[in-house]
Amino acid sequence: xxxxxxxxxxxxxxxxxxxxxxxxxxxxxxxxxxxxxxxxxxxxxxxxxxxxxxxxxxxxxxxxxxxxxxxxxxxxxxxxxxxxxxxxxxxxxxxxxxxxxxxxxxxxxxxxxxxxxxxxxxxxxxxxxxxxxxxxxxxxxxxxxxxxxxxxxxxxxxxxxxxxxxxxxxxxxxxxxxxxxxxxxxxxxxxxxxxxxxxxxxxxxxxxxxxxxxxxxxxxxxxxxxxxxxxxxxxxxxxxxxxxxxxxxxxxxxxxxxxxxxxxxxxxxxxxxxxxxxxxxxxxxxxxxxxxxxxxxxxxxxxxxxxxxxxxxxxxxxxxxxxxxxxxxxxxxxxxxxxxxxxxxxxxxxxxxxxxxxxxxxxxxxxxxxxxxxxxxxxxxxxxxxxxxxxxxxxxxxxxxxxxxxxxxxxxxxxxxxxxxxxxxxxxxxxxxxxxxxxxxxxxxxxxxxxxxxxxxxxxxxxxxxxxxxxxxxxxxxxxxxxxxxxxxxxxxxxxxxxxxxxxxxxxxxxxxxxxxxxxxxxxxxxxxxxxxxxxxxxxxxxxxxxxxxxxxxxxxxxxxxxxxxxxxxxxxxxxxxxxxxxxxxxxxxxxxxxxxxxxxxxxxxxxxxxxxxxxxxxxxxxxxxxxxxxxxxxxxxxxxxxxx
Numbered sequence: 153x154x155x156x157x158x159x160x161x162x163x164x165x166x167x168x169x170x171x172x173x174x175x176x177x178x179x180x181x182x183x184x185x186x187x188x189x190x191x192x193x194x195x196x197x198x199x200x201x202x203x204x205x206x207x208x209x210x211x212x213x214x215x216x217x218x219x220x221x222x223x224x225x226x227x228x229x230x231x232x233x234x235x236x237x238x239x240x241x242x243x244x245x246x247x248x249x250x251x252x253x254x255x256x257x258x259x260x261x262x263x264x265x266x267x268x269x270x271x272x273x274x275x276x277x278x279x280x281x282x283x284x285x286x287x288x289x290x291x292x293x294x295x296x297x298x299x300x301x302x303x304x305x306x307x308x309x310x311x312x313x314x315x316x317x318x319x320x321x322x323x324x325x326x327x328x329x330x331x332x333x334x335x336x337x338x339x340x341x342x343x344x345x346x347x348x349x350x351x352x353x354x355x356x357x358x359x360x361x362x363x364x365x366x367x368x369x370x371x372x373x374x375x376x377x378x379x380x381x382x383x384x385x386x387x388x389x390x391x392x393x394x395x396x397x398x399x400x401x402x403x404x405x406x407x408x409x410x411x412x413x414x415x416x417x418x419x420x421x422x423x424x425x426x427x428x429x430x431x432x433x434x435x436x437x438x439x440x441x442x443x444x445x446x447x448x449x450x451x452x453x454x455x456x457x458x459x460x461x462x463x464x465x466x467x468x469x470x471x472x473x474x475x476x477x478x479x480x481x482x483x484x485x486x487x488x489x490x491x492x493x494x495x496x497x498x499x500x501x502x503x504x505x506x507x508x509x510x511x512x513x514x515x516x517x518x519x520x521x522x523x524x525x526x527x528x529x530x531x532x533x534x535x536x537x538x539x540x541x542x543x544x545x546x547x548x549x550x551x552x553x554x555x556x557x558x559x560x561x562x563x564x565x566x567x568x569x570x571x572x573x574x575x576x577x578x579x580x581x582x583x584x585x586x587x588x589x590x591x592x593x594x595x596x597x598x599x600x601x602x603x604x605x606x607x608x609x610x611x612x613x614x615x616x617x618x619x620x621x622x623x624x625x626x627x628x629x630x631x632x633x634x635x636x637x638x639x640x641x642x643x644x645x646x647x648x649x650x651x652x653x654x655x656x657x658x659x660x661x662x663x664x665x666x667x668x669x670x671x672x673x674x675x676x677x678x679x680x681x682x683x684x685x686x687x688x689x690x691x692x693x694x695x696x697x698x699x700x701x702x703x704x705x706x707x708x709x710x711x712x713x714x715x716x717x718x719x720x721x722x723x724x725x726x727x728x729x730x731x732x733x734x735x736x737x738x739x740x741x742x743x744x745x746x747x748x749x750x751x752x753x754x755x756x757x758x759x760x761x762x763x764x765x766x767x768x769x770x771x772x773x774x775x776x777x778x779x780x781x782x783x784x785x786x787x788x789x790x791x792x793x794x795x796x797x
Contacts, residue, residue, distance in 0.1 A: 679796075691736070
């Protein structure tokens with residue numbers, strides 16, 4: 153073997169090592185790691201029942217992709233391609249359900265419950281209660297600090313999705329009346345006291361379906377965009393790869409997954425605009441106008457979408473330069489044409505905001521200030537978290553795909569490569585993402601996938617198989633082992649607890665009509681200073697109607713009923729913060745354990761154990777309906793706690 157051949161072979165080995173090596177190392181780290189991996193909580197135990205559905209779904213999806221890709225040529229008809237994309241769309245939804253099954257025993261119900269939960273986003277919590285969209289927009293800045301979780305630091309577009317879906321549900325009155333009672337238990341994580349109507353409940357379902365459609369329909373503009381510069385087979389491969397990424401599969405019910413639709417549609421319009429400028433007789437102004445509208449819509453969804461300007465702007469700038477380098481039209485004519493396009497983009501952008509500001513009294517500047525003041529408040533070390541967001545989104549996309557996108561496509565597609573790499577580099581080095589995880593940068597995913605698909609479509613089947621196989625392995629392990637967030641316990645599957653033999657029975661009821669019943673509790677009767685103990689309550693909801701308030705439960709260990717000094721204290725939401733009182737089902741006995749620590753300086757003696765409930769929003773205590781002894785809505789439990797030396 154000649155020296156040149158050896159160098160070529162070494163370069164190829166190095167290339168494929170860089171493409172495949174990090175993914176294999178990361179996969180091994182996920183499998184062998186303990187507790188946390190790269191900032192995410194790692195699952196300590198998984199069962200076959202959790203991961204087999206996802207594994208089977210991936211196998212079926214890979215086989216489906218193999219058949220579609222090999223059955224496609226550049227001459228395949230539009231109708232056939234449309235059928236292929238529709239099949240991928242349906243299969244993608246199936247993949248989402250299978251991925252959700254990893255963390256949700258009943259994935260369809262779990263997806264819907266996440267959409268209802270204010271801890272998942274809060275958009276439904278706000279949007280379902282909007283009576284008038286114009287008033288909501290006009291008063292948004294004033295009311296934003298009172299909105300729960302994300303809406304208080306995000307612009308109002310996403311709550312308006314649920315305002316719209318609730319209006320649709322109200323029009324479908326009979327359907328809402330029949331579905332409302334079925335869905336209501338899943339909406340219990342909406343913990344505000346205002347009762348939900350059937351229309352609001354079904355509106356949450358419609359809003360959830362909108363989110364899934366927006367996240368999955370990305371493949372259609374992704375296909376159209378990729379086809380324009382890489383051909384039909386590469387475009388179909390891009391659509392297939394995109395739906396297999398953790399960006400799509402791991403965050404069902406999060407509208408972050410819909411943002412790539414804005415970006416990839418904008419890039420498709422940019423490509424359409426550039427190519428139309430090469431044919432002077434064709435219309436050119438509409439794509440530019442739509443690009444401006446898309447950018448405005450992105451900011452209206454969330455100010456975190458500002459990098460969309462960099463992505464679309466960079467892509468268009470490089471494509472303009474490429475067009476100029478190969479254009480034979482007079483320079484003055486070309487300058488006029490591009491000036492018109494920029495005016496069109498500005499017109500679309502200004503038109504969008506003019507309608508909101510003039511027509512609805514919306515204050516975008518005030519919203520931006522409120523967002524900046526309340527959102528970017530995390531304080532973490534600079535460099536680790538400067539790099540974390542980029543690494544995180546790379547893991548969610550698939551490390552082999554990102555490596556190919558970065559290493560191979562600068563010459564063939566410099567515009568898209570620049571639009572992918574440069575904004576991520578700026579966000580990382582300046583830390584403009586400011587401690588946020590890569591999932592918020594999902595709009596970069598279709599760029600990397602399009603670049604990788606273009607390269608892989610030209611490679612031999614063995615190479616393509618290995619790269620895709622390692623990618624799927626990394627993504628599968630990523631989804632199966634990382635635990636991103638807990639949405640609480642599924643209320644429909646919480647079993648009724650059996651009362652233990654050592655139960656201390658009680659006759660204690662809270663609320664005006666005694667709806668909350670404390671059947672009894674268990675507690676070690678003797679402790680020492682510094683000991684940590686568990687007290688387990690057994691609750692039951694004695695009502696046919698769900699509770700309208702979310703209560704925390706407090707346990708105080710004090711020398712007197714006045715509760716002026718304490719040697720022990722525990723506060724928390726029921727079932728380890730997983731099942732708020734608004735989720736309790738009538739007649740179900742709930743086993744609820746809380747921990748407290750006895751003060752290390754506590755004097756020996758007998759102490760009272762006091763229990764009560766209070767609103768997590770107003771701190772007002774629940775009314776004590778029945779108790780042997782109570783003061784200030786704190787109830788004394790029947791047995792005292794002995795503290796010994």
